[in-house]
Amino acid sequence: MEIKSVGDVNAKIEHDKLKRIEALEKKLKRLSYVPTSTLALLLIYGFGFSFIASGQPSIGDFFLLAAAIGVVGNANVQRVNLLKELFELKNGK
Numbered sequence: 203m204e205i206k207s208v209g210d211v212n213a214k215i216e217h218d219k220l221k222r223i224e225a226l227e228k229k230l231k232r233l234s235y236v237p238t239s240t241l242a243l244l245l246i247y248g249f250g251f252s253f254i255a256s257g258q259p260s261i262g263d264f265f266l267l268a269a270a271i272g273v274v275g276n277a278n279v280q281r282v283n284l285l286k287e288l289f290e291l292k293n294g295k
Contacts, residue, residue: 219291226288233284236277240270 244267
């Protein structure tokens with residue numbers, strides 16, 4: 203794309219901004235699935251564990267739960283950061 207005037211520069215900046223907003227919204231959509239999918243996996247594991255095993259949790263089960271909490275927490279922190287960036291892009295800070 204050849205830039206010939208100030209209007210072309212402004213259009214290019216606006217186009218790049220819209221592409222960045224679209225990418226941020228796509229990442230936010232993907233990150234919104236993390237808590238639900240983690241819960242589903244933990245429930246499946248828990249039901250499977252209670253029916254197959256003796257039902258006594260081991261230390262590994264607690265580490266699995268701690269890891270799941272960490273994953274969901276990290277996803278939420280990333281979502282907050284993306285929301286801040288999205289807010290700044292949309293409101294022109």
